[in-house]
Amino acid sequence: MDAEVPGGVYLCQVNDKVSCGACCGLYNVADTSREHMAAMLGDRTRRFAQVPRTPEGIDGFALQNAQIESQERPFPQFHHCPFIGLIGAERSRVGCLLHPLADGNHGVDFRGLSYYGGLACRTYFCPTTHGLAPRYKRIVRATLDDWHLYGLVVTETDLLSALFHQIEVRLGRPVEPTLFESNPAAGRALAGLMGLKLNWPYRPPQADTPCHHFFFDVSYAKPIIDYHRLGVVASPFNPILRELISAFDSVETLRRAEQAVDQSIGAVVAALTPC
Numbered sequence: 001m002d003a004e005v006p007g008g009v010y011l012c013q014v015n016d017k018v019s020c021g022a023c024c025g026l027y028n029v030a031d032t033s034r035e036h037m038a039a040m041l042g043d044r045t046r047r048f049a050q051v052p053r054t055p056e057g058i059d060g061f062a063l064q065n066a067q068i069e070s071q072e073r074p075f076p077q078f079h080h081c082p083f084i085g086l087i088g089a090e091r092s093r094v095g096c097l098l099h100p101l102a103d104g105n106h107g108v109d110f111r112g113l114s115y116y117g118g119l120a121c122r123t124y125f126c127p128t129t130h131g132l133a134p135r136y137k138r139i140v141r142a143t144l145d146d147w148h149l150y151g152l153v154v155t156e157t158d159l160l161s162a163l164f165h166q167i168e169v170r171l172g173r174p175v176e177p178t179l180f181e182s183n184p185a186a187g188r189a190l191a192g193l194m195g196l197k198l199n200w201p202y203r204p205p206q207a208d209t210p211c212h213h214f215f216f217d218v219s220y221a222k223p224i225i226d227y228h229r230l231g232v233v234a235s236p237f238n239p240i241l242r243e244l245i246s247a248f249d250s251v252e253t254l255r256r257a258e259q260a261v262d263q264s265i266g267a268v269v270a271a272l273t274p275c
Contacts, residue, residue: 005129006125007125007128007129007130007132007134007137008134009129009134009137011126011128011129011137011141011154013093013095014141014150015093016088016090016092016093017092017093017147018144018146018147018150019087019093019147019150019151020147020151020154020155021084021095021096021147022126022151022152022155023124023126023155024083024096025073025078025079025080025081025084026080026094027151027152027210027211028073028075028078028079028211029070029072029073029074029080029211030070030073030074031070032152032209032210032211034146034148037148038086038148040069041085041086041094042086042091044082044084044085044097045086045087047061047064048061048083048085048097049103049104053105053106053108053110055113058083058098058110058113059113061082061083062082062083066082069082074209074211075211075213077213078213078215079116081096081116083096083097083098083114084096084097085097085102087099087102087103094147094151096111098110098113099111126154126214128154128155128156128160128214131157131161132160133161135174135176136160136161136164136175138177139175139176139180139190140153140154140160141154142177142180142181142187143180143187143190143191144194145187145191149191149194149195149197149198152197152198152210153194153197155212155214156214157214158239158243159197159240159243159244160194162239162240162243163193166240166261167268167269167272170265170266170269171269171272171273175272179272180272183271183272185271186271186272188271189264189267189270190268192264192267193264193265193267193268196244196264197210197244198210200244200245202241202246202247202253202257203245203246203247207245222242222243222245223242223247224242225241230248230250230254232251232254236258237257237261240261241257241258241261
């Protein structure tokens with residue numbers, strides 16, 4: 001599959017537990033906690049299993065979904081598809097309920113009934129596929145073991161680039177997927193570093209969501225941190241802090257944020273460094 005996609009590393013459906021539905025607006029919901037999203041997708045999947053596979057039945061499901069689920073969207077112009085659910089034998093990863101291989105579809109492709117249509121679903125690849133170094137993509141794909149965190153971070157091209165850059169600076173050499181093979185401690189440390197995105201305490205209230213709008217749209221550009229107001233020079237972790245969406249009311253809070261990033265990067269480097 002890698003050879004068939006742009007960038008040479010397939011990121012969409014990785015394994016039985018890891019997949020991404022971010023381009024379908026999966027995380028564009030008011031509550032992005034894993035517990036809420038798993039419950040939402042589980043309920044949606046159970047209800048869709050009872051839907052007649054007809055245009056009327058599928059359209060009716062979308063209307064019903066709009067009545068049952070909250071329609072509050074952090075990014076109003078970013079469509080959230082109601083046909084994202086849980087797929088696989090154990091329903092342990094996210095995917096398209098309209099896909100021909102999904103349960104109950106008997107090989108029929110119903111994606112043409114979605115908002116963007118079947119062509120977009122078959123041909124669109126997120127900016128990460130083009131913009132992130134292949135070795136970084138392979139590391140993320142191999143080390144994260146849960147769809148929730150994976151989908152939140154895999155589309156964060158600039159954040160991932162900045163994180164891996166800092167790891168490589170500290171380590172003194174490029175990081176390659178082989179460094180994480182047979183090294184579960186490194187994988188856990190990397191997941192912890194990326195997990196800063198989940199509940200970043202320095203995110204301002206008006207941007208209090210780990211979801212991000214990764215299509216080109218200047219109205220959704222990530223805000224610049226005002227170091228001049230704080231009376232300090234830009235942080236060495238500025239690219240990371242900005243991508244996490246940070247606002248600081250004092251130098252002390254900035255230093256605490258830097259320490260959190262520094263410690264998490266240090267944990268990865270320590271796990272990758274032979275004793």
